[in-house]
Amino acid sequence: MNILDLTVKELSGAIAKKELNSVEITQAYLDAIEADHKNPKPINAYISVLSDLAIQSAKKADERIAKGNATPLTGIPVAIKDNMNIKGYPTTCGSDILTGYDTTYNAFVVEKLIGEHGMIPLGKANMDEFAMGSSTETSFYGITRNPYDRDRIPGGSSGGSAAAVAGKLAPAALGSDTGGSIRQPASLCGVVGLKPTYGTVSRYGLVAFASSLDQIGPLTHTVDDARMIFEALSAYDPKDSTSLDFQRKPMSLTGDIKGMKIGIPKEYFLDGMDKDVESVINATIKKLEDKGAKMVDISLPHTEYAVPTYYIVATAEASSNLERYDGVKYGKRDMDAKFLSDMYVRTRSGGFGEEVKRRIMLGTYVLSAGYYDAYYMKALKVRTLIKRDFEKAFEKTDAILTPVSPTPAFKIGEKTDDPIAMYLSDIFTISVNLAGIPAVSVPAGMTSAGLPIGAQVIGNLLAEETILNIAKAIEL
Amino acid sequence: MPEIGLKDVENTAKLAKLEFTGAEKEKFAGQFxxxxxxxxxxxxxxTDDIPPTxxxxxxxxxxxxxxxxxxMPIDVFxxxxxxxxDRSIVVPRVIEH
Known part of the structure; x- marks a missing residue:
């Protein structure tokens, strides 16, 4: 039995049967991460590896398992995207501006998985700087490579999380998704990635990018693993004012989709779309029909406005959220500045990377006097139209099936000089964040060159069980 | 809408507390x-009758x-x-002259 080949569920079973213990599992992953560092083309999934903390936590988990008060997740390692706090350790957000910052509290999700369930934190996963990117190329800590082709990007912004799972450097990972940042890398790396309903998972201790869009979720090998981790994460948290307070029920995933109505939006299937993506999605439709689901043609007419709307709303929120990085309270400071106002400007100009500055500038511009109504307010109204498109679609469907990414993983450096081309990588994922609804990316096929392609299943608010069931039918 | 020029980049940068070199500004104005x-x-x-979300x-x-x-205890900060x-965060001078 190779530990690195096992899913979370299989690891959990092996621990329960005393075939494996947490220290063995954790050590196997730490060895794999170290071996990757010696590869001439490393995956580089992690910004920091927490070896000591991991082994220490694994020993504690084994004691807990021996005492018989473990949960199915106890002792299983997990990678945490480096925009979520683990108390006492750095959170860099892939940015130089947070150099020197050691966090002072645990994120809610860390408290849940590591504190409550006894999962093992292997390390902090690489990401685009402040989660702004679709390729993990904007990280101050270097690029992450796609395990399927090391000259290609893993997607982003949770590229480290997706590559860690795909490259067998973690059995599961946490990511965050503002415009597709869990689903797009999951698709490009051939793993499952769930963006839950806005408000189901607390954002406390997640570094804010665009607060009305950000949501944390799992990246795993299987749909069942995604369910296990999502159920552990989903809880009401009074520390996040947008956390939803409702009765959460355990899910049952059978993969039985007989009689389900699945919407196929015409706006997501355009002439000239990538042939590999098209044939994988068509094969997925066929598979779902064979399993008894009924496909329904639908229209989401405002789809073409989603990316422009997103880049107004998300950058406006980001320009406000990122004001806090001023060199005063934490992170890096330009020590040569003579006056306070200079210190702000010099710290920020030196500490932020190019893409982050571009987005702060756009956000500042769309919020500035004279432009607020034409851009920001207008975008909030178009957001309503996009949301209504989905509400209407869910009147006659149980879920919607679309591609995740317009193309398979692209080459490193291919889009770095063209911001708009990069922004369009998220064309199929962004609407979901604007509407707040859940969606999952599930591996659905491969290109002839062996690159993974995912399918996206989108559900109505709180319909995680429905979309995971459909994802399971795709996976089986 | 007006074309974005160097002046707009400068004004927006000022609001955003960022500064750019001449070459960066040129590149930025184009992309922007x-x-x-x-x-x-x-x-x-x-969107006349549409409420914002x-x-x-x-x-x-x-x-x-x-x-x-x-x-959070002050020593953490x-x-x-x-x-x-002495339980305070030190910053450079506020008043410029």
Whole structure:
């Protein structure tokens, strides 16, 4: 039995049967991460590896398992995207501006998985700087490579999380998704990635990018693993004012989709779309029909406005959220500045990377006097139209099936000089964040060159069980 | 909408507390014009009677009891701040002359 080949569920079973213990599992992953560092083309999934903390936590988990008060997740390692706090350790957000910052509290999700369930934190996963990117190329800590082709990007912004799972450097990972940042890398790396309903998972201790869009979720090998981790994460948290307070029920995933109505939006299937993506999605439709689901043609007419709307709303929120990085309270400071106002400007100009500055500038511009109504307010109204498109679609469907990414993983450096081309990588994922609804990316096929392609299943608010069931039918 | 020029880049940078070198400004103005033109697509839509969405999942204002809880100890902030002295965060001079 190779530990690195096992899913979370299989690891959990092996621990329960005393075939494996947490220290063995954790050590196997730490060895794999170290071996990757010696590869001439490393995956580089992690910004920091927490070896000591991991082994220490694994020993504690084994004691807990021996005492018989473990949960199915106890002792299983997990990678945490480096925009979520683990108390006492750095959170860099892939940015130089947070150099020197050691966090002072645990994120809610860390408290849940590591504190409550006894999962093992292997390390902090690489990401685009402040989660702004679709390729993990904007990280101050270097690029992450796609395990399927090391000259290609893993997607982003949770590229480290997706590559860690795909490259067998973690059995599961946490990511965050503002415009597709869990689903797009999951698709490009051939793993499952769930963006839950806005408000189901607390954002406390997640570094804010665009607060009305950000949501944390799992990246795993299987749909069942995604369910296990999502159920552990989903809880009401009074520390996040947008956390939803409702009765959460355990899910049952059978993969039985007989009689389900699945919407196929015409706006997501355009002439000239990538042939590999098209044939994988068509094969997925066929598979779902064979399993008894009924496909329904639908229209989401405002789809073409989603990316422009997103880049107004998300950058406006980001320009406000990122004001806090001023060199005063934490992170890096330009020590040569003579006056306070200079210190702000010099710290920020030196500490932020190019893409982050571009987005702060756009956000500042769309919020500035004279432009607020034409851009920001207008975008909030178009957001309503996009949301209504989905509400209407869910009147006659149980879920919607679309591609995740317009193309398979692209080459490193291919889009770095063209911001708009990069922004369009998220064309199929962004609407979901604007509407707040859940969606999952599930591996659905491969290109002839062996690159993974995912399918996206989108559900109505709180319909995680429905979309995971459909994802399971795709996976089986 | 107007073309974005160097002046707009400078004004926006000032508001955003950022500065750019001459070459960066040139590159930026070009990219910025393209991005603004790209997002301007939404002006095609008539949204006269459409209310704005600020949060996808509607929730009323969240309040809590006004009771005293635990605060983060000051020495924690002293440790995370780039410069601190006697329970205070030290910054450069505020008044310029």
């Amino acid at each position: 014009s393209k991005i603004v033109k790209f997002v301007e697509k939404i002006s095609e839509l008539n 600020t949060h996808a999942v509607e929730k009323r204002n969240v309040i809590r009891e006004d009771s005293v809880g635990e605060s 002293e440790k995370t701040a780039p410069k601190a002295l």
